[in-house]
Amino acid sequence: MSEKDTNQLIGRFKYLSERDSVDHYAVNCPSDHLIDFCQILRDEYLFDMLVDVTAIDWDVASPRFTGIYHFYSTSKQLYLRVASDCKDNIKPSLPSLVRLYSAADWHERETYDLMGIHFDGHPNLKRILMWDDYPYHPLRKDFPLAGIETPLPAADVAEQTKVKVAAAPMMGGPFVSSGDGKMSQTEPTAKDESWNESKAKGS
Amino acid sequence: MSHQIVGYDSKVEGEVIITKADAVINWIRKNSVWPMPMGLACCAIELMAAGGSRFDISRFGMEVMRFSPRQADCMIVAGTVTYKMAEVIRRIYEQMGDPKWVVAMGACASSGGMYRSYATLQGVDRIIPVDVYISGCPPRPEALLDAMIKLQEKIMKEQSVKNLLKELPDNPIHRDSV
Secondary structure, eight states: OOHHHHHHHHHHOTTOEEOOOSSSEEEEOOGGGHHHHHHHHHHTSOOOEEEEEEEEEOTTSSSOEEEEEEEEETTTTEEEEEEEEOSOSSSOEEEOOTTTOTTHHHHHHHHHHHHOOEEETOTTOOOSSSOTTOOOOTTSTTSOTTOOOEEOSOHHHHHHHOOEEOOOOOTTOOOBOOOSSOGGGOOOBOSOTTOOSSSOTTO | OTTOOOOOOHHHHOOOOOOOHHHHHHHHHHTTOOEEEEEOSTHHHHHHHHHSTTTOGGGGTOOOOOSSGGGOSEEEEESOOBHHHHHHHHHHHHHSOSSOEEEEEHHHHHHOTTOOSTTBOSOGGGTSOOSEEEOSSSOOHHHHHHHHHHHHHHHHTOOHHHHHHSOOOSOGGGSOOO
16 A cells, blocks of 8 residues: 555544554554445455454453454455454454455354454354353463363264363473574474373472 | 995086185185275375276276265275264265175375364374385375285184184174174
């Protein structure tokens, strides 16, 4: 987006504010105005493609959740990032863009599934990756990577096999690279291998 | 009875090979393994390569990949097993007729692999009995062929007649995988 256009955008819509970005132009948009703004983006500014919908969990900060939308204009070949804070930290919600961009359908379902953001007006807001009865939203900051013990989705299989959805054995993980030095010497490894599935940590 | 000589006329009966029922049954079984590709991730690509002309799994008498569990007796679990998919794998396994075998192909199917996460079953052996594990991420087609040959060797050691008469428990997961 050229400098002129961006100034226009912020100048024209008083509710927008500029957002720090290292790549494409980005704006903050309050969730109340999101639908109107995106409608204009699509129809007047020719951002005809919704590339991605995702969200950020800011953990202890408030507002805790921010929805992120990436738009692309196939005629102008420009990207634009729109961020919108969720007002409620406990039951976060955003307006659904499905009516404007059908691409939003699965993206919003994924964001709902993994982050627990409710998209108001979505025609079919149910989980897309985890199973329907799964009780958590795993990409939230307060969810451990290894998972939390829950019943297996199919009750009969769970009964036969006595298998539960168990926290994954981290074995000293998570397996992360230190990030400095030669790649060959900084392969992701466990930080502490003194414990494992059968031997508890610190024993 | 045990020392009685059985009269045998080769002109009438033709040539006869004397063997054990187990050996015959196992020999037949091992050379007609019908695998069911349970392709779940990138391992499935290597599985396909093993089925192609370059690696040619048919050299060992087990090339008839069937996508129906009713027509297959060896499930090759090739890829990451998520908890959501575990149920499906278990059901498909149960739909396969006995005798049946399972090959866990690759690190993910064997142990969860690099996916130490909330969504991944930490080894398909938690949900179905596995006969052969293959290491690798993904294993090369040669490794799969080696595993299938190992499986054939294992089949040759089975007590098939005894198993035929044995009543199977309701819960095959806890059965010693022959």
